[in-house]
Amino acid sequence: MGLEPSSAWVFCRPLEGRAKWGGLGGERGVTLLELLVAMLILVMVSVMLYSVLNVGIAFSRKGEARARQAGREHAFLELLHRQVHGAWYDQKQKKVLIDATKIQLTLVTSAPLLNRDQGVVMAVYLYDPSADTLYYTEKKDFYNADYRENYQPNRREMQVLMKEVGGLALVYQGDKGLLEVTLRGRQHAMTVRNWLPEVTR
Numbered sequence: 001m002g003l004e005p006s007s008a009w010v011f012c013r014p015l016e017g018r019a020k021w022g023g024l025g026g027e028r029g030v031t032l033l034e035l036l037v038a039m040l041i042l043v044m045v046s047v048m049l050y051s052v053l054n055v056g057i058a059f060s061r062k063g064e065a066r067a068r069q070a071g072r073e074h075a076f077l078e079l080l081h082r083q084v085h086g087a088w089y090d091q092k093q094k095k096v097l098i099d100a101t102k103i104q105l106t107l108v109t110s111a112p113l114l115n116r117d118q119g120v121v122m123a124v125y126l127y128d129p130s131a132d133t134l135y136y137t138e139k140k141d142f143y144n145a146d147y148r149e150n151y152q153p154n155r156r157e158m159q160v161l162m163k164e165v166g167g168l169a170l171v172y173q174g175d176k177g178l179l180e181v182t183l184r185g186r187q188h189a190m191t192v193r194n195w196l197p198e199v200t201r
Helices: 005-012 016-021 032-085
Strands: 097-102 104-109 121-128 132-140 159-163 168-173 178-183 184-189
Touching: 005 097, 032 104, 032 178, 032 184, 097 168, 104 168, 132 168
Parallel strands: none
Antiparallel strands: 097 104, 104 121, 121 132, 132 159, 168 178, 178 184
8 A cells, every 4th residue: 555645745845944944943043254243242342341441440549549649748737737836935045946948847846746755856857859759857856956057867867758749848937937838839828836926026
């Protein structure tokens, strides 16, 4: 008993749908070109994200650096204000013991930074414009005659108080008991507490 012609045609006919799409369930496969395009898009997106992230990190670092610099400047001005405010008045010389040039400040003060167990010290600031660095030291024997006028401290014996100062100038007006500090182009005025008009008479 043989198969009918129609049945034989059903079994022998090729599966046109699967041969056409080349996959199970009628889904088409991914070509190499499409894969390369997808990888290229992924790389471009990754580069863009990295660039944005890198810029954000750079801005964050700059912000942190500015904040640290502002904090150092504030601490320096606060320290200098306390020391100028507590500057020592010499009864024999009839004047406040402060001497300032554009790059150096020497004052006898009751507000020490390093030797806090001492009641009174001589504080010395020295600014080096070439290195843009501010140095500091203290002398316990403030009464030493060698420290009176034109005293030049040994930089090797001083500590670095602040780097990247950004420019510093110091001017002391003895007739007004006023210290003018120019830091990064901004001026700050500090008054001596023990200064009185009769000091200059």
